[in-house]
Amino acid sequence: MDKDTDRVVFPIYQVLEWQDEEKSVIKGDHMNSFLTTFTPLLLTGPTKKIPYAPFGNENKKTFNEEPKIANKLSGWAEEADSGLLNITEFEFYKEQYKIWGNFNLFARMTDTLGNFTVIPSKLNIARGSSEAFRDYWDITLRVLYDLFMAIGIEGEEAWKAFINKYFLQTYVNKDYSVGELWKGHLEDKEGIFINGVYPQKIDDFEQFYRNVNLLIEERGKWMTKILCEKLDLTNLEFYKDDLVNMEKIRFFNDIIK
Structure with missing residues (x-):
């Protein structure tokens, strides 16, 4: 297209x-x-409500470090394809928070x-x-x-x-x-x-x-x-x-x- x-x-x-x-x-x-x-969502945390945020610490100072986010996501995709993905990294969205369903819907x-x-x-x-x-x-x-x-x-x-x-x-x-x-x-x-x-x-x-x-x-x-x-x-x-x-x-x- x-x-x-x-x-x-x-x-x-x-x-x-x-x-x-x-x-x-x-x-x-x-x-x-x-x-x-999507980007600021990944950078949010950790807080009491979000005890684990996959990008919060390494990117909390600026939105200009998006390559780190892209590399992390690429790594997740490769691990998922190979069956090695540690699903714990997604618990932040999937298990603990109401946000997951509406995030996917959007x-x-x-x-x-x-x-x-x-x-x-x-x-x-x-x-x-x-x-x-x-x-x-x-x-x-x-x-x-x-x-x-x-x-x-x-x-x-x-x-x-x-x-x-x-x-x-x-x-x-x-x-x-x-x-x-x-x-x-x-x-x-x-x-x-x-x-x-x-x-x-x-x-x-x-x-x-x-x-x-x-x-x-x-x-x-x-x-x-x-x-x-x-x-x-x-x-x-x-x-x-x-x-x-x-x-x-x-x-x-x-x-x-």
Whole structure:
């Protein structure tokens, strides 16, 4: 495949009237990326709740030592292939923490329709490269929200239209304020997120993986419903079984309870 998965679905963006031309400045993007949270997860610990963290000690000072992580993971893969893997190194995730199931689910859901959108290419670059964003969709929306609100009443109406057009209700509350992917993530002082961009503790990771999966699933179902109706595919079994009775997409505070 010579294209990113979030751009392969360009025909879907056309049907949804999000993107007219494939080479437009508006391009597909993942809303929440896998690796952005995966690396700090591996670097978390040890703590009382995480007595064993495979990378916590050797990489706790910086995220810039990712080659060590890659080497360790490669070693695990080789040991697994040869039947020599010491499963104890995975107990940190698999046995002791609620995070394991949702972590695996997010790995599968990252490249699904509910995690795709279109945004201007310059914003796409900023989200991936800037430490102010780092591919967290709640932060992206919060920055955009503040820009829209600065315009006044017209900005408020434009913000609501933007949310509705791209089926982003899952990420905002009923008053159209942005929901946060984990508690305290969007706390700010003079425009600076005071708790940092990345999850800081295992509770943050647990909330992120649980919440983001719920939001992706809800949004993906609604997008699929709309696509079926636009393409006259309402005779499909999964539409009749799972989607026909969906009357509207739910807001953040109806999903995250």
